[in-house]
Amino acid sequence: MRKNWRNKLIGLLILLLPFFFSACKDKHGAGTEAAVHAMEYTCPMHPQIVQDKPGSCPICGMDLVAKQPADAPATVVPTDLNYLLQPANQTVISSIQTTHPVQEQVENEITMNGVVTYNTRRQYIIPVRFGGRIEKLYVKFNYQPVRKGQRLYDIYSPELVTAQKELLYLLQNDPGNSALISGSRQKLRLLGVTEAQIKQLARTGRESYTFPVFSPYTGYVLDPAVNAAPTVAPSAAASAGGGDGMSGMGGGAAPAGGAAPGASTPSAPGQGGGFAIREGMYVTTGQALLKVVDASQVWAQFNVASNLVNQLRKGTPVTITFNQLPGKTLQSTVNLVEPVFEANENFARVRASLPAQGNSALIGQVITGKTSYSTGSALWVPKEAVLDIGTQSVAFLKVNGVFKPVSVQVGQRADGRVEVVQGLTAQDVIAANAQFLVDSESFIRVEENNQ
Numbered sequence: 001m002r003k004n005w006r007n008k009l010i011g012l013l014i015l016l017l018p019f020f021f022s023a024c025k026d027k028h029g030a031g032t033e034a035a036v037h038a039m040e041y042t043c044p045m046h047p048q049i050v051q052d053k054p055g056s057c058p059i060c061g062m063d064l065v066a067k068q069p070a071d072a073p074a075t076v077v078p079t080d081l082n083y084l085l086q087p088a089n090q091t092v093i094s095s096i097q098t099t100h101p102v103q104e105q106v107e108n109e110i111t112m113n114g115v116v117t118y119n120t121r122r123q124y125i126i127p128v129r130f131g132g133r134i135e136k137l138y139v140k141f142n143y144q145p146v147r148k149g150q151r152l153y154d155i156y157s158p159e160l161v162t163a164q165k166e167l168l169y170l171l172q173n174d175p176g177n178s179a180l181i182s183g184s185r186q187k188l189r190l191l192g193v194t195e196a197q198i199k200q201l202a203r204t205g206r207e208s209y210t211f212p213v214f215s216p217y218t219g220y221v222l223d224p225a226v227n228a229a230p231t232v233a234p235s236a237a238a239s240a241g242g243g244d245g246m247s248g249m250g251g252g253a254a255p256a257g258g259a260a261p262g263a264s265t266p267s268a269p270g271q272g273g274g275f276a277i278r279e280g281m282y283v284t285t286g287q288a289l290l291k292v293v294d295a296s297q298v299w300a301q302f303n304v305a306s307n308l309v310n311q312l313r314k315g316t317p318v319t320i321t322f323n324q325l326p327g328k329t330l331q332s333t334v335n336l337v338e339p340v341f342e343a344n345e346n347f348a349r350v351r352a353s354l355p356a357q358g359n360s361a362l363i364g365q366v367i368t369g370k371t372s373y374s375t376g377s378a379l380w381v382p383k384e385a386v387l388d389i390g391t392q393s394v395a396f397l398k399v400n401g402v403f404k405p406v407s408v409q410v411g412q413r414a415d416g417r418v419e420v421v422q423g424l425t426a427q428d429v430i431a432a433n434a435q436f437l438v439d440s441e442s443f444i445r446v447e448e449n450n451q
Contacts, residue, residue: 110371
């Protein structure tokens with residue numbers, strides 16, 4: 001009887017066993033199906049396509065990929081530089097080429113583009129010494145060459161006529177009063193009358209109603225409003241080429257020892273450009289009537305990047321070549337380094353003296369200047385060995401067969417190399433090309449660390 005009971009129990013368990021496995025399978029299947037339905041798939045090229053199961057994009061046919069949930073946490077960048085390595089956040093063993101930092105002095109060359117311009121220290125204003133009316137004008141246009149002692153204009157001046165009559169009156173009526181006669185002569189000298197004109201006045205005993213005025217300088221005559229100095233634009237320091245300048249402006253010969261006049265610029269009228277002053281016009285005492293530019297000694301003017309200013313100082317030798325005259329060079333020295341902020345750019349304006357006598361320098365002609373300097377003893381590495389990641393520079397140091405990123409401070413750059421101020425020593429071994437060790441996946445969306 002006990003045996004029959006046992007057999008019945010075993011039979012009952014055998015009958016219930018399929019139902020048990022079926023329930024477990026249904027439960028597991030339901031969980032898997034829910035997980036599948038929770039995942040969404042989208043097309044990388046058409047993000048508007050979203051499906052709840054894998055498949056192909058109906059637009060381009062690409063395979064759909066799993067969509068990243070919006071609440072997925074962002075990757076946190078560690079405080080060290082290991083995230084740059086491939087794979088991310090790990091060092092890798094590599095057989096890429098390595099190099100050593102080298103402690104040495106480097107000779108670097110600075111190439112400067114510029115123009116020939118007038119020496120502003122040799123530009124003179126001829127003012128009106130006494131008011132009156134211009135009776136005759138002997139210079140007609142800008143850049144007309146004049147020489148010292150050349151007649152510029154004739155003027156009628158009541159003030160000058162009165163001063164002449166005072167001297168003649170003293171000479172005729174009180175010749176023994178040397179003090180008054182000397183004062184009267186001095187007054188004429190201060191009004192611009194030459195010693196020869198005063199002697200002629202005393203000899204003839206007749207005053208002149210139209211008085212000639214002579215140039216006290218040699219050069220090119222200009223209207224005072226004309227800017228005769230072409231300059232290099234801030235962004236034009238790296239450009240080359242240019243015009244031929246202007247030679248023989250006005251058809252006259254250049255003064256002895258002088259250079260040809262300036263190239264046409266928006267502020268410098270060309271041949272035939274007249275003066276603001278005309279015959280018959282009245283002028284007042286102190287008015288700037290004419291300007292004379294002495295071109296016997298001119299400037300070579302260059303624009304230099306601000307980071308090179310410290311390498312240039314007064315007396316630095318400069319080799320100057322003329323772009324329009326291949327093979328022609330001149331040696332000069334820097335006589336002015338002027339920091340300039342113009343057109344939202346920081347740079348330096350460098351000037352060197354350029355003797356105009358005996359050469360074919362033309363104002364406005366494009367020139368190139370070259371100078372060299374020694375950087376002093378420093379630690380140098382190839383520029384490819386340093387990676388600029390925006391906020392800092394990184395080199396990859398090889399330690400026990402693996403590369404680790406280290407932050408370095410860089411300085412000057414010269415001849416394809418960069419100076420390492422801090423972060424490496426001459427005994428270190430670094431990757432010759434830092435870019436090879438960078439993983440592109442390291443530059444993914446990151447969470448800002450405000451700590």
